[in-house]
Amino acid sequence: MENQRCKSLEFLLNHPKTGHVTSDVNIETIERRSFSPKKIKIFSSKYTSIKDCPEYKLSNNKEAEKLLPDIINNNVQKIIPGDEKTETAKQAFKIRRNIGVFFSGGPAPGGHNVIAGLYDEVKKYNPESKLFGFLLGPDGLMESKYVEITQSLVDAHRNMGGFSMIKTGRSKIDSKNKMELSLKTCMDLELDALVVIGGDDSNTNAAFLAQRFKSAGIKVIGVPKTIDGDIQIKTDDKETLCAISFGFHTAARAFSQNISNLTTDASSDIKYWHVCKVMGRVASHLTLECAFQTHANLSFVGEELADYTDHKRIEKAQKKGIIDYTAYGITLRHWSRLICDTIVRRAATGKNFGVMIIPEGILEFINEIQVFIIKLNTIIADYNHIHDNDFHTSFPTLNVKLEYLRRLTRGMGDTDKFSIWNLRDDDLFNQLPLFFRDGLLMERDTHGNFQFSQVKTEDIIMDMVKEYLSILKEKGKYKIGIEKSYYKSIMENSKFIPDKIAKVIFKNPEDKYLLIKESIISLKTLKQTLINSELISPDDNVPEPIIRIFKKSDPKFKTQTHFYGYDGRGSDPTYFDCNYTYNLGITAFHLIANGATGQMAAIKNLEKKFDKWEPIGIPIAKLMRLEERKGRLELVIEKSLIDLDSNAFRIFKALRDGWLAAESNQDRYRRPGPVRFTGSAEEDRPITLMLNSI
């Protein structure tokens, strides 16, 4: 019988149903690939031209004036309808041109649509024109490794996530030799223009390329990419030119779906605190967006913590007539106390579970850690400067690195100059857990950035939280509140008089959630309290219902940690990112066709409805500032952090107590649902953007 029912493997493999359900291409992929993003209205005019807008003021940095003289005086440019009758305008669009493009930095959803928009526009004006994609980011440019981007390659990647079409890389074009190699590649391919799709560091690359290529007549256009959302550009008068980089919305939505699923699990199983670390190298934009998307109980914004003032310390110091400088800015210890405070508050209303979001880059805002990062950056950079071998090759293991630091405290460094690493630094550093020291000493990326994603911030902070919660528990301050109606039913079912016992064991017998007195921290102390109040005699056992209530009030603190980063970076783009990026690609082409260089393609009014979107070019050189990298000051594009005066942040501050639900209110979790590229359930812009546009 069995054998008769069992089909041959050959039959199964050749069955059309098997082919259909195991195919690499499913219906979602087919639908995504065939979806056509909307085009900004102006792109339906036959030709466009660009208009300089000096009224949008962006101030120059002196160093940028020196290093980028040929592009520093660029203005913001608006793309406007062109004169269709002028022959020169037509020619500028119709000439056969070669354009190169590469991705740079971490993947961000929507990148393929930038290429699709660029490709469609290039071919629309001249089917003979060619688009070349450099492989593996800037390395492809320097090493002349590229593919010609074809219709079928583009069609296979439309509206799809990742940068897999031509891959990406994080190399920096930071030497004369690398710059000349890049130029040679572009000259050999007779490129008219190069498009750099990248974040702050990659657009920094783009600015230097634009400066160097200007004399060769090769235009360079940047495109604002990064899930971190830290490319947000405002004029000196606070007018928004670029509200957000692409990929941010999708990554935030992808993380939020996972976090929201955890809120459902947490509130069903009521035994875990889920600690979600969310990507974002420095700024906390992603965390703030996820907080709005999910209404998780507790979300931290690094920028706010950096502003933290410990008023209790200040008061104490004032009484002594001294100033306590350590009361300003946050330390890991302060931060862990803040977390404990909220856990205890929530537990008091019966909720010993929850979901918290911490931003990956929070360490940047923690006083003592930031000092370590800067000092270690300098020590590593100094070492690399003096020696042939780099620091990490010379000191491959943590132990030898730590030994090198110890030598510095004894004045046994390489230079006679005063060492920035002293005995106190060494002592404090060695108090940190080994894995954390290892993280802080890890190799910086090619742009000199500290690699926050590699450090288990969530583990170190939760260890501190657990330690302090156990102290609070011993002191009787961390208890689970017992709902009064539940307490009453247990007592009445056992024929006890609830009110009489409540007065003895609870510190707030009148409230909705009852808290066992702080002095009762064990069955022994419970029994003693009942004896003292003459509710039982020393020979009696504590009645079972009272033990039940006591045990229910006794918290266990259990956590699950999660890291949301690479998964969201690889997500397929949202409807917003599909449209945004496709139009960025088209904008890049129109800037090129109109002769612009050293500009970043951007969409103004992104925070408003689609019909208000305006394609523009933003001068990259004007966005540059000096920043510490690898222990030196370097000219880079300034990262935009959360503005604590912004609408979004102020609204978050006003709503977060409700989301914490530490009064007797219910949790107010929000379910954003999965990332979608069609359908009416999708809100059409990031929530933080919508709030900031009010």
Ligand code: FBP
């Ligand atoms: P970009 O700035 O290049 O867009 O990358 C952002 C990011 O995803 C950060 O959020 C994260 O800290 C970092 O990249 C991780 O870098 P890596 O890919 O090298 O692990």
